[in-house]
Amino acid sequence: MSILIDNSTRVVCQGITGRQGTFHSERALASGTQIVGGVRQGKGGAMHLGVPVFDTVAEAMGETRANASVIFVPPANAAEAIIEAVDAEIGLVVCVTERIPVLDMVRVRSYMAGSKTVLVGPNSPGVAVPGLGTLGIMPQGIFLPGKIGIVSRSSTLTYEAVDQTTRNGLGQSSCVGIGADPVGGISVSRCLELFMEDQQTKGIVLIGEVGGTAEENAAAFLSTLDNSKPVVAYIAGQTAPEGRRMGHAGTIIHYGMGTARTKIDALRDAGVSVVFSPVDIGSTMAKCLGHEVSALRDTGVEL
């Protein structure tokens, strides 16, 4: 199977008539994704790319039985678009829009408390299940149906991990880019949990980044499992230049978490094979799947 989307997923695209919405919806349709409609206030009743356009998400859901949404709305209106989809009680929202004001996402996340809608993003490359479809902007032609689940905080490195697991024949079960914004929807830990439950997934690639504590939390989650699938992780930014710092608050808020070092240590302690270089993701995963799970602790490349 897969996570987040399956063959019953019917997608409505918010912002389908815009440049990005058009470009990616066209490609998604060509690859077999069930895009059943679009939403653009004021253009209800029109047809675009061969699918009907509606004024609201609720209307689109009523007419097309859509159960997922992908958002390509400009940043100033994107928070409103997410809230509209949440109000319509759609199951899944993938928000591709980047540069949404952080306080807008603070308000959105608070609004979503208790909602059944799952939000991926914002600033997400989307969710892709090889052979089934893609919600978002992930490139076509690099996927191979297979057994690796990929969860990533970095868009472009997601493709890198996909490419490597395609080249070595492992393939992907599902691939989720959760987005790199400080306040967003679904967490790395939750994606790991879904992959652990997914029958098709035999191994998991986790792509993290310096900053925040998502990887430390993921490590804490993995430590609670009795029986983990092999996880290979890469943390981007190990040698990243420290930008201009300003003041102390950003450093002390996490008590010495959030650096590449703390993330790598936490993940190693949780039994994850951490690779130093992104070029080793695919080969390390192949090695992991060829060995006993108990031997995994030693397979990471030493720093």
Add this chain to the structure above:
Amino acid sequence: MYLFEYQAKALMREWGIPVLEGAVATSEQRALDAARELGEGPWAVKAQTHAGGRAKGRVAGKEDLSGIEFNDTVLEVGRTAASMLGARLVTPQTMRKGETINAVYIEPEIKSSVQLFVAILIDGECGHPVCLASVSGGSQVERDVFDDPKSLVRVNLGARDKIDAAPGLEIASQLGLRATVKDGFAQLIQQLHALFMACDLSLIEINPLAIRDNDSLVALDARLAVDDNALFRQPRLAALASRMEVSKAEGLAAKHGFNFIQLDGDIGTFSSGAGLAMATLDVISHLGGRPANFLDVPPVLEVSRVKEAFLLVLSDPKLRCLLVNVFGAGIMRCDTIADGLLLAHLEEPVTVPLVMRLAGTNAPLAVSRLERSGLSIQFVSDLASGAAAAVDRGAAPAPLTTPESITGRLTRWLFGSRAGPGS
């Protein structure tokens, strides 16, 4: 976007947050006048830089001068201002070359027995603004908090646009503030929070916040950062950005929407996506090479902006090699990268060896266009071999520095050996 202290304090004053009367000066004469206008002294003369740690910093070339000086006479204020203005301040939070001081801020010096650290910022995990506070305000606060994590008070302020006095009172009692100060402190937290929400800030840091003997509070320093993503609806704050000091390269990058950071090495990098750009630096450093820059070109359709990005990174005289690492996806297509490079080459012929890893959307098309162009490019299939090739080039002897005509350089590129311009 960061505000200077004097800009931050002007904004806070509008919101009723207690700050001292002060004046900004960009010349010695103005500093002298300002000191006289502000009373009888003593005065604090503060270098206006975005980086913190000013009191622990040193003004380059004047080793006895830090970024915050206290002077007793008007003449001394003038001398300090004259020494600071135009010089560079190096602090633990700046890069090695420091930050140029274009203005000083002059305030009366005040004494206070209690100095707090108070900050508001977004905690990504809970998705809310949180307030951090400590009774050991001052430049050593980081060390104090790491030594004694319990000394840091942390209170979630929630997602609402307005808060009541409760969070501030909670923080005050956790800090152990005296009863006569608590109400004033709680009101201050409300004011700071209102400012944070209304102005789309990503950081407020008051360090130190002084509690004076008469129980009044005053923010002696102020660091404010505005969420860049929200500048479109904060026109007043966005206007301040135009007055900020940025290097020419960083200004150019900001104009075209790239993320660019100049570094000390000799291997140029060009990537799309922050993660891939960071990974590129990781792999180069891992192999012993030294990156010359961080460059993340966001997905763009316009070839002209890709061209500008190439011109920017190639303009670095230290460059010995350029590693292009692009994974075409979505609207970022490899042929756009190729066309941008060729346009840049027409405008300013490329004189360093190129190593290119192009993958994803339209990669074969891009490679065939570049191969037909006559440019000397080593194409590689993955990041590992690309970085290895680039590190080899980076370590090679420096290319000839004799000035040459554009025609000469072009000719050499078009008909010269594949080994690169240094041979």
